[in-house]
Amino acid sequence: xxxxxxxxxxxxxxxxxxLILGHRVSEWCGHSPVLEExxxxxxxxxxxxxxxxxxxxxxxxxxxxxxxxDDLAFLRDAWDFRNVLLTELPNGDxxxxxxxxxxxxxxxxxxLNWLQDSSNTRIAEIAEKASKEVSYHLxxxxxxxxxxxxxTEESHAKMQAALDxxxxxxxxxxxxxxxxxxxxxxxxxxxxxxxxxxFDAIVGAxxxxxxxxxxxxPFVHKGGRDGRMHTEHLGHLLTQMxxxxxxxxxxxx
Amino acid sequence: xxxxxxxxxxxxxxxxxxLILGHRVSEWCGHSPVLEExxxxxxxxxxxxxxxxxxxxxxxxxxxxxxxxDDLAFLRDAWDFRNVLLTELPNGDxxxxxxxxxxxxxxxxxxLNWLQDSSNTRIAEIAEKASKEVSYHLxxxxxxxxxxxxxTEESHAKMQAALDxxxxxxxxxxxxxxxxxxxxxxxxxxxxxxxxxxFDAIVGAxxxxxxxxxxxxPFVHKGGRDGRMHTEHLGHLLTQMxxxxxxxxxxxx
Numbered sequence: 001x002x003x004x005x006x007x008x009x010x011x012x013x014x015x016x017x018x019l020i021l022g023h024r025v026s027e028w029c030g031h032s033p034v035l036e037e038x039x040x041x042x043x044x045x046x047x048x049x050x051x052x053x054x055x056x057x058x059x060x061x062x063x064x065x066x067x068x069x070d071d072l073a074f075l076r077d078a079w080d081f082r083n084v085l086l087t088e089l090p091n092g093d094x095x096x097x098x099x100x101x102x103x104x105x106x107x108x109x110x111x112l113n114w115l116q117d118s119s120n121t122r123i124a125e126i127a128e129k130a131s132k133e134v135s136y137h138l139x140x141x142x143x144x145x146x147x148x149x150x151x152t153e154e155s156h157a158k159m160q161a162a163l164d165x166x167x168x169x170x171x172x173x174x175x176x177x178x179x180x181x182x183x184x185x186x187x188x189x190x191x192x193x194x195x196x197x198x199f200d201a202i203v204g205a206x207x208x209x210x211x212x213x214x215x216x217x218p219f220v221h222k223g224g225r226d227g228r229m230h231t232e233h234l235g236h237l238l239t240q241m242x243x244x245x246x247x248x249x250x251x252x253x
Numbered sequence: 254x255x256x257x258x259x260x261x262x263x264x265x266x267x268x269x270x271x272l273i274l275g276h277r278v279s280e281w282c283g284h285s286p287v288l289e290e291x292x293x294x295x296x297x298x299x300x301x302x303x304x305x306x307x308x309x310x311x312x313x314x315x316x317x318x319x320x321x322x323d324d325l326a327f328l329r330d331a332w333d334f335r336n337v338l339l340t341e342l343p344n345g346d347x348x349x350x351x352x353x354x355x356x357x358x359x360x361x362x363x364x365l366n367w368l369q370d371s372s373n374t375r376i377a378e379i380a381e382k383a384s385k386e387v388s389y390h391l392x393x394x395x396x397x398x399x400x401x402x403x404x405t406e407e408s409h410a411k412m413q414a415a416l417d418x419x420x421x422x423x424x425x426x427x428x429x430x431x432x433x434x435x436x437x438x439x440x441x442x443x444x445x446x447x448x449x450x451x452f453d454a455i456v457g458a459x460x461x462x463x464x465x466x467x468x469x470x471p472f473v474h475k476g477g478r479d480g481r482m483h484t485e486h487l488g489h490l491l492t493q494m495x496x497x498x499x500x501x502x503x504x505x506x
Contacts, residue, residue, distance in 0.1 A: 077500060239496040240489065246499035247330060 006182035015055030016083035022048030074245035102141035119187035149210025171220030259435035268308030269336035275301030327498035355394035372440035402463025424473030
């Protein structure tokens with residue numbers, strides 16, 4: 001694998017994570033339990049779509065075939081997506097959405113923290129910009145996990161159920177492969193396994209305060225970040241997300 | 254409006270009803286409560302898709318622009334569909350699906366009965382073929398409505414709720430307009446209002462045996478058969494139904 005091949009894959013992973021999760025979160029628009037949360041979720045989704053533009057824009061440049069961020073977002077099929085499975089899971093209830101967001105935000109914050117010192121200055125710049133937004137997302141999703149986890153009996157039970165459901169998808173984010181090895185050697189991106197202790201510290205502190213228990217099952221769902229196997233949910237998401245560009249090819253604002 | 258314009262619209266109405274309801278029913282495939290019902294629903298869906306092929310095939314011929322049944326099914330957007338709203342409503346639970354099927358089957362059986370004597374021989378032929386399938390659908394959905402309506406307290410309550418939800422969509426099937434007037438004059442298709450007494454007789458007998466009560470609200474949801482206003486459900490259905498032809502234009506077996 002050449003460095004550019006690895007770099008392209010890495011940028012797809014970064015961009016697809018924020019694209020797919022951003023789209024998922026946007027599904028809440030107009031449906032949240034209270035107005036404040038509706039706006040907060042829509043803003044979070046917008047931040048992620050904005051970051052997508054940067055990651056996939058750079059991916060298109062690195063690939064060198066003239067594909068824009070929009071082309072990559074709207075004209076690839078499921079098997080070409082490189083997002084981790086966590087990001088494509090259904091929203092479930094509000095608590096499950098926020099638990100998923102918290103787990104992703106915690107990962108993303110330690111990843112972006114590392115990438116700000118990437119030897120690739122373009123990546124470092126994007127990471128620095130995105131990092132500011134993600135710190136805020138993490139603060140917000142963490143606070144909500146604590147508020148609902150350490151809330152009523154019902155909200156606690158729902159958050160524990162969400163954590164039990166989502167936890168087996170956490171491991172994939174730290175499951176490095178040849179792509180990561182090539183980039184780690186060049187100081188471009190980390191071996192994701194190295195990020196795990198910092199993630200565990202952040203997540204452990206919040207979940208403890210939320211009075212929630214990390215499941216001790218070692219099972220890990222994988223297959224998204226290397227495109228080997230996505231869940232059935234991704235295809236359904238793409239039919240809706242890509243509808244306009246598929247039905248009206250080349251449509252612009 | 255020319256006769257051919259009216260005929261095209263009428264054929265779209267017939268074909269879109271069976272296409273959209275057929276697609277909806279196919280969503281049950283692999284998810285029904287028991288294997289027997291799963292297979293029965295899949296067969297019903299297939300019959301309706303088969304009828305669609307005939308109606309939309311003839312529609313394409315009448316239009317004369319070279320559009321095939323597939324083109325009409327997969328390459329029109331929501332505003333060009335002419336199905337009644339009843340057919341695009343979500344499946345809900347098994348009982349709701351069967352109640353929707355029963356109401357449509359009852360309409361379709363009296364419509365096809367009339368159309369077998371249409372002055373347009375192509376239409377009469379399609380009606381004769383489809384009629385055999387629909388008699389069986391009606392018998393089956395009617396029996397299920399009776400079995401569940403006059404069943405346990407819980408199944409009765411669910412069927413009554415389904416009827417209450419679906420009944421306001423019944424009126425649209427009999428709501429004639431200029432298209433119908435043009436065709437009725439030529440003996441090609443009926444003024445649908447004339448079909449209502451026979452429909453009411455069929456439906457009334459089954460619902461009475463099912464111990465269900467017809468809601469006495471006069472409200473009628475309209476807008477599907479003239480394409481003025483579909484529900485939000487149609488767009489979501491189309492994103493999934495049309496995905497393949499939109500993503501891979503011209504794909505064939």
